[in-house]
Amino acid sequence: MSPALGFALRRLRRGWKSGELLILTLALAVAVAALSAVGLFTDRVRSAIDSQTGDTLGADLLFSSRNPLPDTLLQRVAGSGARTSSFVQFPSVVLNGEATALASIKAVAAGYPLRGQLRLSELPFGPARPVEGIPAPGEAWADARLWQELGLQPGASVQAGSSHFRIVAVLESEPDRGNGFSDLAPRLMINHADLAATGLTGPGARAQYTLMAAGEARALEPLRTMTLPAGVRRIAPQDARPEIRNALGRAGQFLDIAVLAATLLAAAAVALCAHQHGAKLRDEVALLKCLGAGRAFLGRALLLNLLLLGAAGGLAGALLGLAAQEVVARLLAELLQIALPPPSLQPLLLAWGLGLLMLLGFAAPPVLQARAVPPLRVFQRNAGGSLLTGAIWLAAGATVVALLWLQTGDPKLAAAVLVGAAIALGLLALLAWLLVLALSPLKRAVGSSWRFGLGNIARRRGATVAQVVALGLALLALLLVSVVRQDLLASWQGKLPPDTPNQFLINIQPAQRDALQQFFAERGYADIQLWPMARARLTGLNGKPVTADSFSDPETQRWINRDFNLSWSTTLNDDNQLLEGDWWGEAGRGKPWISAEDYAIERLGLKLGDRMTLDFAGTPVELTVRNFRKVDWGSFRPNFFLLVPPGVISDVNGQYIGSFHLPAERRALLRELVAQFPNVTVLDIDAAMKQVRGIVDRVVRAVEFIFLFTLLAGLTVLLAAIEGTRAERVRETALLRTLGARSGTIAKGLLSEYALLGLLAGLVAAIVAQGVAWALAARVFEIPYGLRPALWGIGAGAGMLLVAGMGWLSLRGVLRTPPRQVLG
Incomplete structure (x- = not known):
C-alpha cells in the first residue's frame, strides 16, 4: 500500500470519528x-407510459403500405x-337491401389488437363492454354510423363485394381508430379469413396493408431502427395522432424538469459542503507541512x-436511490394503473458517475487549493488567503455545464438551463442585497434579541447575501415543486377540461x-358552432405542377397524395x-389568400407570398x-x-x-x-379522449412523486447552508458566554437571525419562483399563468419557520459548547 493511500484511509477513519x-x-x-x-423511476415510468401509449395505436409499432407487405419484412x-x-x-360500398353506404372495411387477423381493447354494444349508443377476440368468420x-346509414337491426345481413356478413354487434371503439378527418367513413370490421372471398383487394384496390408489432423494448429496438423496404x-404511438404526440411531449418536458432540478440542487449541496471541507483542511495542511509533508504527497493523499x-x-446513495424508487414504484403500482418494467442499471451507473463528477468538480479544486496554505498558518490563522479563486469558479462552472450536458444530451437545452440558472441566482443575489439594506435601519427599533440578529445580518452583509442566496436556492426549489404541482400541472390538465x-x-x-x-x-x-369545410388537392406551387415526385421526403410524398x-x-x-x-x-373577404398551419410549412417549405394552386x-x-x-x-x-x-371558394360544393x-x-x-337528420354523421371521440386523459393523469401522478426527490435535494441544500456557519456560531457563542451573556439570550438572538435569514430567503425565492413559473408556462409549456401574490407570503412565512426550525436543531449543540474548548 502506498503511503498516500494509507494516509487517505487513516484520515477517512479519523474524519468519520470527528464528523x-x-x-x-x-x-x-x-x-x-x-x-x-x-433516473431509475423516470426511466421505468417513461418505458411504461410508452408501452401504454401503444393502446392508442393498437400496438407498439405499425408497418404500413399501399401494397402487400414484402415477405422479407414479415420474416x-x-x-x-x-x-x-x-x-x-x-373503402368499399356496403349494402343492406336497397340501402347503401361507403364504409371503411377493416379485415383483422387473430390477436388484433395487440394493445388496448375493442368495445362492443348491443345497440347504437348503448352500454359498451370490452371484448376479446375478433369477429367470427361470416360475421x-x-x-353506430353504419347502423345509422344502413338502418341496421341486430342479425341483419350486409353485402360487401361478393360476400355477405351477419351484423352481430355495434363496434363502439377500437384503439387505433383515427380521431381526425382522414378516416371519416363508417367502419365495418370483418375476419381476415373472409377477405379473399370479398374480391375487393384485387389490382387497383385502395387498400392499406398493416403489420402490427408489440413486445419488450429489446425486441422492438431493432424494428425501430431497421431500414424499411x-x-x-413505420408508425410509433407518438406519430399516430397529434394530441397523443402533444401529451407525450408535454410529459417528457415535466419529467426533464424534475431531473434537471434534482441535478442542480444536488450539485449546489455538494458545492456548499465541499467549500466548507476545503476551508477546514487549511489548518491540517499547514500542520502537515510543518511536519515535513510535501506538496505532491498532500495532493495525492487528499485526492485519494x-x-x-x-x-x-456514491455506493450508499445508489443503494438508497434503488430502494427509494422501488418503494415508490410499489406504492404507485395501483395508483398509476400501469405495470412498471424492472429497473435497468444504466440510470444507476449514470447517477454514480455524475456524483463522482460533482465531487471532483466542486470538492477537488478547494481541497487541492488548500495545498498552497503556508506553514505560517499554524501560528497565524489568517494566513493562506481565500479559497474562492478564479480556478475554483472555473472548475465549478465547467462541472455544472458537464452535468447539464450529460443529463440532457442536448447542448442547446443545457445552455438554456445554465443561462436560466445564472439569471435566477443573479436575481436572488440582487433581491437579497436590497432587502438586507432595507433591514439595516430597523435594528435600532426592535428588542435586544432581534437587534442582535439584525446586527449580525448588517455587520456581515456580504456573507449574509451569500447565505440568503444559498437558502433562497433551496427554498426556490421547494416553492417551484409547489408551483409545478398546484399551478403548472393543473393548468396542463385544464387544457382538457371536463x-x-x-x-x-360531419x-x-x-x-x-x-x-x-x-x-x-x-x-x-345554443352556442354550438358549425364550420364550413371543403376538400382540395394541391396541384401547383408558385406556378409549377406539384406531385409526390416533387419532394424527396417520403413523409411529404405520402402527405401530398391526399386531399x-x-x-x-x-x-x-x-x-x-x-x-x-x-x-x-x-377586410379579407373575397381576397385570394390562404393561411397555412406550421406542419404544412415544414412539409412544403412554404414562405409568405408563395402561390398555392388547389x-x-x-x-x-x-x-x-x-x-x-x-x-x-x-x-x-x-x-x-x-x-x-370567406367568398373565395363560395361556389365550391362543401359541407x-x-x-x-x-x-x-x-x-x-x-x-x-x-x-x-339521418344524413348527419356523428363521430364519437369520447373513448379517445379518455385515453389522452389517462396518459395525462398517469404522468401528473408520476411527476408529483418524482418531485419529492427534488424536494429532498432542496432540503439538503438548506441543511448545508445552515451547517456551513456552524463553526462561526460556535466561536461567537463561546465569546458571548465568556463576556457574561446567558444561553437563553444568545439562543433568542441566533434564532431571530435565522428567522430573518429565512424571511429574506423565502421572500426572494418566492419572487424568483413566480418569474420562473411564468417563464416555464409561457415559453415551455404554452399554458396560461397569472400572478400569485399569495405565493410571496407563503414563501416568506415558510422560509422563516423552516430555517428557524433547522437552525434551532443546529444550535442545540452549539449552546452546549464550553468556552474553553473554542477559546482555549
Whole structure:
C-alpha cells in the first residue's frame, strides 16, 4: 500500500470519528440517491407510459403500405420475438337491401389488437363492454354510423363485394381508430379469413396493408431502427395522432424538469459542503507541512481521500436511490394503473458517475487549493488567503455545464438551463442585497434579541447575501415543486377540461345548417358552432405542377397524395396562434389568400407570398400564402391545415362540421339527432379522449412523486447552508458566554437571525419562483399563468419557520459548547 493511500484511509477513519466529513458524505449520498431514484423511476415510468401509449395505436409499432407487405419484412418482424398481428383496411360500398353506404372495411387477423381493447354494444349508443377476440368468420361488427346509414337491426345481413356478413354487434371503439378527418367513413370490421372471398383487394384496390408489432423494448429496438423496404411506413404511438404526440411531449418536458432540478440542487449541496471541507483542511495542511509533508504527497493523499469518500458515499446513495424508487414504484403500482418494467442499471451507473463528477468538480479544486496554505498558518490563522479563486469558479462552472450536458444530451437545452440558472441566482443575489439594506435601519427599533440578529445580518452583509442566496436556492426549489404541482400541472390538465368537445358532427349540408342549430338550441346547446369545410388537392406551387415526385421526403410524398380539409373564416379560434404574417379579418373577404398551419410549412417549405394552386373537384384555384398559424390539435375542436377568407371558394360544393360536449347521461340526444337528420354523421371521440386523459393523469401522478426527490435535494441544500456557519456560531457563542451573556439570550438572538435569514430567503425565492413559473408556462409549456401574490407570503412565512426550525436543531449543540474548548 502506498503511503498516500494509507494516509487517505487513516484520515477517512479519523474524519468519520470527528464528523468532519459527515456532511460532505451526506450531501454526496443524497445527490446520488436523488439522481439515481429520479433516473431509475423516470426511466421505468417513461418505458411504461410508452408501452401504454401503444393502446392508442393498437400496438407498439405499425408497418404500413399501399401494397402487400414484402415477405422479407414479415420474416424480420416475426423473428424479432415481438407479438404480431395484421389488418387490411380499404373503402368499399356496403349494402343492406336497397340501402347503401361507403364504409371503411377493416379485415383483422387473430390477436388484433395487440394493445388496448375493442368495445362492443348491443345497440347504437348503448352500454359498451370490452371484448376479446375478433369477429367470427361470416360475421361482422359495424359502428353506430353504419347502423345509422344502413338502418341496421341486430342479425341483419350486409353485402360487401361478393360476400355477405351477419351484423352481430355495434363496434363502439377500437384503439387505433383515427380521431381526425382522414378516416371519416363508417367502419365495418370483418375476419381476415373472409377477405379473399370479398374480391375487393384485387389490382387497383385502395387498400392499406398493416403489420402490427408489440413486445419488450429489446425486441422492438431493432424494428425501430431497421431500414424499411420502399413504400413501407413505420408508425410509433407518438406519430399516430397529434394530441397523443402533444401529451407525450408535454410529459417528457415535466419529467426533464424534475431531473434537471434534482441535478442542480444536488450539485449546489455538494458545492456548499465541499467549500466548507476545503476551508477546514487549511489548518491540517499547514500542520502537515510543518511536519515535513510535501506538496505532491498532500495532493495525492487528499485526492485519494476524495475518491474513497466518493466511492463510499456514491455506493450508499445508489443503494438508497434503488430502494427509494422501488418503494415508490410499489406504492404507485395501483395508483398509476400501469405495470412498471424492472429497473435497468444504466440510470444507476449514470447517477454514480455524475456524483463522482460533482465531487471532483466542486470538492477537488478547494481541497487541492488548500495545498498552497503556508506553514505560517499554524501560528497565524489568517494566513493562506481565500479559497474562492478564479480556478475554483472555473472548475465549478465547467462541472455544472458537464452535468447539464450529460443529463440532457442536448447542448442547446443545457445552455438554456445554465443561462436560466445564472439569471435566477443573479436575481436572488440582487433581491437579497436590497432587502438586507432595507433591514439595516430597523435594528435600532426592535428588542435586544432581534437587534442582535439584525446586527449580525448588517455587520456581515456580504456573507449574509451569500447565505440568503444559498437558502433562497433551496427554498426556490421547494416553492417551484409547489408551483409545478398546484399551478403548472393543473393548468396542463385544464387544457382538457371536463366540457371538452367529445362529439363531432360531419356531413352537414348547407341547407341544414339553420335547422340543425335550432335543434341544438332547443336542447340547451345554443352556442354550438358549425364550420364550413371543403376538400382540395394541391396541384401547383408558385406556378409549377406539384406531385409526390416533387419532394424527396417520403413523409411529404405520402402527405401530398391526399386531399386537404380546408375552411374559411374572418376570425381565428383561440386554439390557433398566428406565427407570421397578418390575419385578414373582415377586410379579407373575397381576397385570394390562404393561411397555412406550421406542419404544412415544414412539409412544403412554404414562405409568405408563395402561390398555392388547389384543385376543388376539377376546379383549380390559385391562392397566395398570407400568414402562418400554429394549431393546438389537443383542443379536440375542428381545426384545419388551410384557411381562406370567406367568398373565395363560395361556389365550391362543401359541407359543415361542428363539435360539442355531450354528457354520458344525455346520450339519448344522439338518437333524436339521427332520427331528425339521418344524413348527419356523428363521430364519437369520447373513448379517445379518455385515453389522452389517462396518459395525462398517469404522468401528473408520476411527476408529483418524482418531485419529492427534488424536494429532498432542496432540503439538503438548506441543511448545508445552515451547517456551513456552524463553526462561526460556535466561536461567537463561546465569546458571548465568556463576556457574561446567558444561553437563553444568545439562543433568542441566533434564532431571530435565522428567522430573518429565512424571511429574506423565502421572500426572494418566492419572487424568483413566480418569474420562473411564468417563464416555464409561457415559453415551455404554452399554458396560461397569472400572478400569485399569495405565493410571496407563503414563501416568506415558510422560509422563516423552516430555517428557524433547522437552525434551532443546529444550535442545540452549539449552546452546549464550553468556552474553553473554542477559546482555549
